Amino acid sequence: MMLSELNPVALAALPVAAFKDHLRLGTGFADDGTEDALAEAYLRAALAAIEARTGKAILARDFRLELTDWRDDWAQALPVAPVSAVASVTLRDAAGGTETVAPARYALERDLHRPRLKGAGGYLPGVPAGGTVEVVFTAGFGPAWADVPPDLAQAVFLLAAEYHEHRHEAGGGRAMPYGIAALIERWRNVRVLGGGGA
Known part of the structure; x- marks a missing residue:
């Protein structure tokens, strides 16, 4: 079995401005677009991690x-x-x-x-x-961020903020924080009997 994503999530569908507000990033400084690119990268990474844990495509x-x-x-x-x-x-x-x-x-x-x-x-x-x-x-739940269930949207924001907060730390392997894991728990696809018929 091979699963391929034919088109990535469009930048326009990502809530970059809302995520920057969530982080309470400073304003009034010269905007060279660096923060937007970083916010997009953290959102994409968080989206991928949440999708991998839940088996759900968040954005269509x-x-x-x-x-x-x-x-x-x-x-x-x-x-x-x-x-x-x-x-x-x-x-x-x-x-x-x-x-x-x-x-x-x-x-x-x-x-x-x-x-x-x-x-x-x-x-x-x-x-x-x-x-x-x-x-x-x-x-996917829909093409726009407004289509995403609120708990999954919040989990993506919290995980992206976690990536932003720890961006200078070397290594990885950190477990998903409990609050995020609790938000996505109901969306996880639990397989029983070895995944028969699934």
Whole structure:
């Protein structure tokens, strides 16, 4: 399985000014844009860390999932949530030939934690021997920061502020602070039974 992010979070979607206000950065000094670039970097790093811990795409963007076979012939769990749309399903044979699957042959089963691609009225389309299947989909709570649930938005701000506060410290490996971990706990996807069917 390989998951690729097809387009990064747009700078316009990041709340750089609000985050600078959160940090209570000084104003009235010459603005060379340095603080904006740093704020953006801390927000992107915090966003990535929170998304990795929760399995959620916080801001909407497109992803491509590439598989050598379906995990289940009836349905395939998608690795990030929430998924709002499946743009395409493409079968690729061993020689590189492609076939775009008709949207009538599959359906998105929406779920906040484990969205799935299901076969419409039966099995998912068969993956060619020695080939792959690519699923392109959109995941995220929405395109704007206002679409993000408040607890996740707060967790991103707090973690980005933590990165800002400790930016001169060498090393890493620090655990996620308890307050941030508590904010994201309800969004974490807990797998049981070895992740069967997930």
